[in-house]
Amino acid sequence: MIELAVFGAGRIGHVHALNAAAHPSVRLKYIVDPVPSEAHERLAAETGADMVDTEMVFSDADISGVVIASSTDTHAELLLRAAESGKAVFCEKPVSLDFATVARVSRVVEEAGIACLLGFQRRYDPNFRFVRDRIVSGQAGALEHIVMHTRDPSPPPRAYVERSGGMFRDQAIHDFDMARYLLGEEIATVYAAGNSLIDPEIAAAGDIDTAMITLTSVSGRFVQMINCRRAPFGYDQRLEALCSREVLYVENRPQRGVMIADAEGFHSSTPMNYFIERFADAYRAEMHAFVDMIETGAKPLAGIRDGLEAQRIAEAAIVSMKTGTAVHITPDWNP
């Protein structure tokens, strides 16, 4: 039995705690969350874990891995503790809102040589993986360009926006990662235009709610991105990969399997809403991959370096939006 601890018992920590507890080779020993709450107690009871503090986790030599799903401002420190104590780590993105910190922590983690899986869960989604596999296998032909739609169901509350690092670091970063993952190479140029068209609260928080982004890869291939904090019908998360022989479309998945027809036409349901539901399989697969890393030394689909590179693109996008010009990214570019 592998013993794990989960930091953070909020929305995504809850998912990871349940997945860890349900894994046949895992004992979820600890949950750490500084805010006492009934929901956290229930989660602990359900998963058989003890609610403890951070020190307890790192002083327990039986804990072989930690899941970092606490608030963003704690990620860097916990990663460093994990590196120091030699524990495997599964960390939610981003490592930090401060790029220099991300770079520094990434270096430390890499030098420590600990197993580290970064929470770009979309890489573990069976449909996105299908697309990746079909491209890598050569079956689809040469990948030429990608179109990605990411629209949230509705704007987040202002308090969230203010702590989020902004739309590029918070939302589009998943798309930047997917772009690198599918292209299999780095991004050379970013152009980003953004505006607050939907929610004045977002503008008041100094952020945008709509962004149009163009990435050019080192070899000259393209990614055209549409990012938005709202879609009238709910969560919109699609991808279209144009290859020389095939176009591959990751589609939204309907919530309901019933079509209704009436005098107005044919009506199908809204898509799965929201990422917790849409990517439930991906989160489970991530936990399995993390356990494999500990048990067999397997490599993750996304590691600490992928977090750094995706964030580099996010930083460049912010600069592009401010300057109105495409930003050229070199391997050591930083904001």
Next chain:
Amino acid sequence: MIELAVFGAGRIGHVHALNAAAHPSVRLKYIVDPVPSEAHERLAAETGADMVDTEMVFSDADISGVVIASSTDTHAELLLRAAESGKAVFCEKPVSLDFATVARVSRVVEEAGIACLLGFQRRYDPNFRFVRDRIVSGQAGALEHIVMHTRDPSPPPRAYVERSGGMFRDQAIHDFDMARYLLGEEIATVYAAGNSLIDPEIAAAGDIDTAMITLTSVSGRFVQMINCRRAPFGYDQRLEALCSREVLYVENRPQRGVMIADAEGFHSSTPMNYFIERFADAYRAEMHAFVDMIETGAKPLAGIRDGLEAQRIAEAAIVSMKTGTAVHITPDWNP
């Protein structure tokens, strides 16, 4: 130039007159309709035809073909006139509501040896033909059973129902024909259940508005039919052919190419409504086939014998519904 005459300037006669006039090798010389109306005058003007009486048509030796799209009670007589005068004929179904008359006229027409195309337009529809061709070519594998949906947008007026010969002879007859066409063999058994569930006017007229029919072919294959005088969304005309390697689905065709998404879900348009619109291509193809028959002696996809056999099934369905038993059809079965 082939010179044609059209009998009947109502809904379907209008379609045939326009298609004849638009055919590059046809001169539409005459339209015959006993009821004077402005619409008929306009049609004559638009097609360059003269409005004349029946005698004029049959006494004009330059007329090589006639299109019979007048009221059902005139079909038999006009077919006999055509047979007598040796003119090619394109006749809307049914030949007559009286089966003995259909049988008799079919014999005369066949003996006269005139070219005769019977208006089962669905055989000329490109999608139904695609299905037929794919079965005949062997690509789909062996055809095992067929499911057919025919639902009208809304019940016809009582006056129409009273003269229609009833739902089996008027509506389901197209499906009986399609069954024979796709199976490539005769029907051996018919079971039909029917009821008036939708419109009390139809019950008052002594007819049904909903029918469930099962056909068994001579070799033991099946056709499951759903026939109805209403679909809430409009015209429902679909087919599903289960073959050993493939299932082939003829689908409804949407009117609009715009999908709308909102908080309720995804909304596509109602289908093409009604047969005049849905089968516009088929009617055009029928006219071309008729001209080919005259010019080159080509065979029609549906001839007078197909009308007889489809009607035989309709007659058997009526008996089945009344008796509650499956009716066995032999080649000389009659009601």
Next chain:
Amino acid sequence: MIELAVFGAGRIGHVHALNAAAHPSVRLKYIVDPVPSEAHERLAAETGADMVDTEMVFSDADISGVVIASSTDTHAELLLRAAESGKAVFCEKPVSLDFATVARVSRVVEEAGIACLLGFQRRYDPNFRFVRDRIVSGQAGALEHIVMHTRDPSPPPRAYVERSGGMFRDQAIHDFDMARYLLGEEIATVYAAGNSLIDPEIAAAGDIDTAMITLTSVSGRFVQMINCRRAPFGYDQRLEALCSREVLYVENRPQRGVMIADAEGFHSSTPMNYFIERFADAYRAEMHAFVDMIETGAKPLAGIRDGLEAQRIAEAAIVSMKTGTAVHITPDWNP
């Protein structure tokens, strides 16, 4: 904690054992299966259950409910034991292949007053329930007829066919149940035609692989059924309910969320295959309902009487197929 036992550790028993064990208020105490196997041992280990014999289950007063998922020929006896010992029962259909036995056991179970859920899992599927709810609420208008497609991915092995009771009792019985469930009334007439068109092994076993069935309800509404032991693309399980204001379609659910486009067209994946996968949610919901029955006295969506009535229709269908006539069912009809 409610303590349960599961009889049978085969395909469906496996599903029920896992669902029982995963239920927060359940302790799965026992699994009973006369055939020793490694897979059964693993299942016991995974669920924390002991492998015991039948006597142990019924002599343990702490067991409040039993799940009967063993071979069909054991169902009746186990139901009688459950009735005798006052334990709640969740029984897979059919109660017995012998109709008189079904009737007798149903009477005993009803007289014993034990809670009894019969495994028509489709009633617990969220999509079929959506259709039922929308009809019951009046939103869809009056239900007029139903079309049901049930096609298995491929013919079962001959040995299975021989013990199955035949296609009507084994496969179509789920559709007979769904028909009663949605119509909210009994069936008055059954017509069934069947043949072996696909697999000569099935004919050799004295069964059919293709059936076309028409049900007429007491009030004269219709159900048109298409049943088959094969669909080229896998599991085909669809329903279409024509109501006066809406048509409700339960559709197949695709396995994959990726569409592929190439020079041939657009390609989407085969549907979920097979019932274990397609109805995973339904099986979970069934187990929750069974626990609710024990905890709160809630009524099941399908009880022992529903098994009896569905089987009555199956028996009548067999008679209809043999005689070629529609069979009229009265409340006390039996084969």
Next chain:
Amino acid sequence: MIELAVFGAGRIGHVHALNAAAHPSVRLKYIVDPVPSEAHERLAAETGADMVDTEMVFSDADISGVVIASSTDTHAELLLRAAESGKAVFCEKPVSLDFATVARVSRVVEEAGIACLLGFQRRYDPNFRFVRDRIVSGQAGALEHIVMHTRDPSPPPRAYVERSGGMFRDQAIHDFDMARYLLGEEIATVYAAGNSLIDPEIAAAGDIDTAMITLTSVSGRFVQMINCRRAPFGYDQRLEALCSREVLYVENRPQRGVMIADAEGFHSSTPMNYFIERFADAYRAEMHAFVDMIETGAKPLAGIRDGLEAQRIAEAAIVSMKTGTAVHITPDWNP
């Protein structure tokens, strides 16, 4: 009867000549094409037009309108002749590959006050019009951003590319126009990235085959464009308008109404291919609109000024691609 002349009997001239001839109030009197060919003769015969030279058209006072569908390098001169002779004009885009010429000719045409319809046929397509109407009516809510896909079935021949003015002026210009049409305001900023990823012949001709473009409107709304000279499945022409209450999708239209299912999944047909087929209705509607302009003084959906503004965006896109920066467009911006 309105008498018209068509310049150019190539692919699109052929369409316009047939549509003019089929219009009930039009007599197509002349076709002008400097290249003698059998196909042109056949077209003249079919439409009843005479093949004449340019002088004949402009010296015939009975000609009230001309359709300019000849090669691009003749458009400007013919527009000036039409302006001079006071004839209504229906001109295919672009007016000229040279922006200064476009500006000059536009001014002359406007000052002459002749009726002028510019061939942005997509404005006349029923589906794109549906989207426009639904936005204008307020039903969809506020338009926030648009995504447009334009992919040709396959790269044009090198000779075409060399005379085309490049991908922005030749292909994307239709999208620039649609952007302005739907937004109802001018474009303020253009960013364009392009590359030749598909066909080395296109690179050799100095052009690109893939372009990613971002438009920002004067009020700060966005258009994200994907343009390509190839799609593996044929012609890809889609639009997605995100509004505050609805998303409106103009979809590709399938060629075939038959779905095929087999062991690999469900297969639908390639879309209508190519613009002549996909926009057949739009071309017919354009001709009707042109006749209305002559008969009633109605305004076109797209006039000479729309051609100028769309081309201004194309010119700015070329500058953007070369400089790698977004280009700001003012009302008098020119390349």
